[in-house]
Amino acid sequence: MFFDGRGAERIETENLLAFRLLDAENQVINEGMVKTMDISRTGIAIEATIPMPPGQRIELTIGMGDDVVKTRGTVQNMNKLDEKKYQVGIQFDYLSEEDLSKIGMIYPDILK
Numbered sequence: 224m225f226f227d228g229r230g231a232e233r234i235e236t237e238n239l240l241a242f243r244l245l246d247a248e249n250q251v252i253n254e255g256m257v258k259t260m261d262i263s264r265t266g267i268a269i270e271a272t273i274p275m276p277p278g279q280r281i282e283l284t285i286g287m288g289d290d291v292v293k294t295r296g297t298v299q300n301m302n303k304l305d306e307k308k309y310q311v312g313i314q315f316d317y318l319s320e321e322d323l324s325k326i327g328m329i330y331p332d333i334l335k
Contacts, residue, residue, distance in 0.1 A: 233261040243282040292322040
């Protein structure tokens, strides 16, 4: 199941991702590890065990092979998959060219 709305092509992934949910004052209100479902130039979908409502700001550290990509984003949508799982769509607020290149080393189609 995938969310509509992201203009960039999505690439299926299964990477570990550490997240930190932030409140309006940029204080961490929750953190943990999840797995990715898909990624594009503009965002990422994750499978989470806690609800993450749209508008929530989030910091991400994504494992990419032997490297990591750090970025921030905003939750765009959330869909309950079952009692303990949510699919969460996150739009990147910023992704550096260096980090995009790191993703491209693992998923070359993202650079197209």
